[in-house]
Amino acid sequence: MERRNAWKDYDKKEIKELEQLCKGYRKFLDNGKTERECVKEIVKMAEGAGYVDINELIKSKKKPKKGDKIYAVNMKKAIVLFNIGSEPIVNGMNILGAHIDSPRMDVKQNPLYEDTQLAYLDTHYYGGIKKYQWVTLPLAIHGVVAKKNGEVVDIVIGEDDKDPVFCVSDLLIHLAQDQMDKKGAKVVEGEQLDILVGSKPLPKEEKEAVKKTVLSVLKKKYDIEEEDFLSAELEIVPAGKARNMGFDESMIIGYGQDDRVCSYTSAVAMFEMENVKRTACCLLVDKEEIGSVGATGMQSKFFENTVSELMDLMGDYSELKLKRCLAGSFMLSSDVSAAFDPNYADAFEKKNCAYFGRGVVFNKFTGARGKSGSNDANAEYIGKLRKIMDDNKVAFQTAELGKVDKGGGGTIAYILSLYDMNVIDSGVAVLNMHAPWEITSKADIYEAYKSYKAFLKDA
Numbered sequence: 001m002e003r004r005n006a007w008k009d010y011d012k013k014e015i016k017e018l019e020q021l022c023k024g025y026r027k028f029l030d031n032g033k034t035e036r037e038c039v040k041e042i043v044k045m046a047e048g049a050g051y052v053d054i055n056e057l058i059k060s061k062k063k064p065k066k067g068d069k070i071y072a073v074n075m076k077k078a079i080v081l082f083n084i085g086s087e088p089i090v091n092g093m094n095i096l097g098a099h100i101d102s103p104r105m106d107v108k109q110n111p112l113y114e115d116t117q118l119a120y121l122d123t124h125y126y127g128g129i130k131k132y133q134w135v136t137l138p139l140a141i142h143g144v145v146a147k148k149n150g151e152v153v154d155i156v157i158g159e160d161d162k163d164p165v166f167c168v169s170d171l172l173i174h175l176a177q178d179q180m181d182k183k184g185a186k187v188v189e190g191e192q193l194d195i196l197v198g199s200k201p202l203p204k205e206e207k208e209a210v211k212k213t214v215l216s217v218l219k220k221k222y223d224i225e226e227e228d229f230l231s232a233e234l235e236i237v238p239a240g241k242a243r244n245m246g247f248d249e250s251m252i253i254g255y256g257q258d259d260r261v262c263s264y265t266s267a268v269a270m271f272e273m274e275n276v277k278r279t280a281c282c283l284l285v286d287k288e289e290i291g292s293v294g295a296t297g298m299q300s301k302f303f304e305n306t307v308s309e310l311m312d313l314m315g316d317y318s319e320l321k322l323k324r325c326l327a328g329s330f331m332l333s334s335d336v337s338a339a340f341d342p343n344y345a346d347a348f349e350k351k352n353c354a355y356f357g358r359g360v361v362f363n364k365f366t367g368a369r370g371k372s373g374s375n376d377a378n379a380e381y382i383g384k385l386r387k388i389m390d391d392n393k394v395a396f397q398t399a400e401l402g403k404v405d406k407g408g409g410g411t412i413a414y415i416l417s418l419y420d421m422n423v424i425d426s427g428v429a430v431l432n433m434h435a436p437w438e439i440t441s442k443a444d445i446y447e448a449y450k451s452y453k454a455f456l457k458d459a
Contacts, residue, residue, distance in 0.1 A: 003358040006395035006443040007250070018446040021268065022252060025445060028264045029242040029254045030159075034142045034235050035077045035286045035296070038100040038260065042079050042267055042284060046071045049271040051081060054306065057313055064313055067275065072306045077101075077296040080306050083273050083280040083456075089311060090321045092328025092421070094459045095281040096266040096452055097298075097412055098335060099288035102256035103127035103434045105134065105193055107141070107234035112197075112226060114211040119198035121166075123236055125190055127289030132188040133435050135170040139195055143234035145224050153222050158239040165239045166195040195236055238436040250442055251356075257438040259288065261445060262334035262427045269452035280456040281329075288335075288412055298412040326419035330459045332426045332452065333375070333413035337361040337399050339429035339441075352400045354429035359395030359447040363425035366401055368408025375413035377424035384459070385424065392454035395447045399429075426451065 010018065032038035051069040056062075064070060068084045078100075082093075105123040113120055125131065140158025147153070158165040170188070171179050179187060201209030202216060218224040242254025263284050270282040287297030294300065307325065311317035337354045341347075354361040364382060367374025389396045401409050417423045428448050431439040 003355070003397040004395070005357045006359050006447055007357050009395070010443075014446075018442055021265075021446055021449055022442045024268070025261070025264050026242040026244075026252060026254065029252075029256060029260060032100070032260060033140070033237045033256060035100045036144065036233075037142065038263065038284070039073060039076055039079050042081075042263075043071065043073065045267060045271060046079075046081060054309060054313075058309065062313070063315060064310065070310065072302075072309075074300070074302040075296050077286040078302060079284050080303060081267070081270050081282040082310060083270065083276055085276040085279040087278050088316070089279050089314065090316060090325050090328070091278065092325055092330065093279045093281045094276075094456050095283060095329050095331040095416070095421075096270065096456070097283040097285070097331055097333050097416060098262040098266050098427075099259045099286065099292075099298075099412060100263050100284050101127070101286045101289050102237075102258060102260065103129045103289055105139075105195070105236035107143075107229070107232065107236065109230050109232075111229055112211060112214060114208045117199065117201060117210050118196060119210045119214045120194040121197050121234075121236075123193050123195060125193055126235075128434055130184065130435065131190060131193060132184065134193060135168045135188055137167065137436055138165040138239040139167055139236050140165060140239035141234055142237055143232065145222070145228050145232040145234070147224075147228055147231070153224065155222065155234060166197055166236070168193050168195055245439060251439050252442060252445070253437050253439050255436060255438070257428075257430055257440050258336045258433050259334070259427070261336060261430070261440055262448065265428075265445060265449040266334050266452050269449055269456060272453060273456050276456060278459070285412065292412055292415055298415045323419075327421055329419070329421040330381070330455075331413075331416050331421055331423040332455055333411050333416065333423055334427050334448070334452070335411040335413075335425055336427045336430045336433060337363055337425075338401050338433060339431045339439075341431055347402050347406050349400065349403050352398070353402070354397055354399035356429060356431075356441040357443045358397045358429075359444060360389075360397075360426055360451040361429050361444075362396060362398050363401065363427075364398065366408065366410050366413070366425055368410075369405055372408070373410050373414065375411075375417045375423050375425070378422060381422040381424060385455070388454050388458045389451060391458065392450065394451045394454055395443075396451060 051071045054072040070082045108122045111122040145153040198214040202212040238255045245251040245253040292298035340353045365374040365376040413423045428444045
């Protein structure tokens with residue numbers, strides 16, 4: 001059952017819509033290289049679309065009604081949006097869920113050191129990466145530094161043309177005989193992923209003069225002391241903008257497309273919904289790349305607590321009604337899938353993998369090998385989704401994450417399924433997943449956006 005390439009069916013109007021969507025998406029990638037930055041962008045978009053912070057409703061004790069648009073933010077790193085439907089919320093919601101964190105390197109709490117008159121920041125990589133892919137690239141620093149006085153300093157260095165960039169150095173090929181004999185996981189090891197940040201000694205200083213130069217720059221530009229690193233969250237990401245890719249400009253290459261490609265398309269679909277029957281919800285969370293743990297990950301109580309607050313504002317809360325609402329909900333766990341790469345065909349089973357240009361991808365299950373750690377969606381739910389997609393002329397395909405014994409992966413789907421709701425993974429096929437620069441098809445981005453709108457409307 002080979003699925004048709006979506007490009008073959010577009011007219012001029014659809015191509016224009018596709019390009020407009022992808023232009024906004026590239027801007028989102030550029031402005032949202034961390035989870036904090038993504039939340040800022042989504043809040044800006046939400047307020048422009050008429051959404052109101054739930055805390056304002058709680059203070060005013062205003063009762064939400066049909067058509068009201070509400071959002072809640074969790075520690076500046078996760079956000080949930082609601083569009084109140086005409087049906088009672090206790091009957092359930094239509095939920096789009098995605099994550100806004102991406103693999104990267106995090107600066108350690110005691111990071112700055114000097115070695116042979118070179119200054120470095122020590123890092124700890126975040127999420128599943130091939131460590132050797134992160135060397136010799138121009139890198140940027142994004143994040144915040146929280147001072148003892150309560151001031152929080154926003155940091156973005158390496159994105160403006162006038163900014164310096166940073167780099168993890170690598171051993172020259174002329175001396176790399178022993179390195180080249182290592183397995184891929186050991187070619188570059190975690191403790192070697194320190195970024196080079198300076199080489200000029202501070203005049204008249206004898207000890208750690210280069211480190212002192214770096215500290216003097218940080219003090220002058222940001223009023224930051226070395227001790228302020230203790231309460232900093234600084235993320236090291238590839239420097240540079242997302243770009244169109246290919247002679248035909250049919251693809252996008254950029255950092256963090258896992259899973260911001262699904263986050264952005266979910267949010268845009270959400271903002272365009274009007275007069276929904278079932279309450280529509282878009283949930284964008286942190287920490288998926290490290291197991292959805294922590295206060296801002298999907299395993300936290302943020303989502304459940306916020307739905308409780310919403311139902312309480314409506315005057316319709318009880319623990320039983322909350323459970324009925326969640327169990328009666330439908331969800332698309334919107335995360336990326338592995339795109340077939342003919343250069344590495346042996347990793348894929350061709351009948352059951354995702355291809356560029358064939359639309360949004362539904363993964364009945366993810367997990368590893370024997371479906372370990374997977375949410376395995378019900379056949380009846382998939383049948384329902386097939387009808388929704390076909391009725392709305394959405395191009396879609398189904399896939400597994402590579403050959404059965406090759407590996408695997410997971411998403412937030414299994415966590416939401418604990419509420420007894422119907423959940424399936426759906427998203428965009430990606431080449432170079434988890435690499436510093438990932439690739440997507442514009443057609444798949446467009447079809448994902450269409451699928452999310454159709455789901456919110458008709459599920």
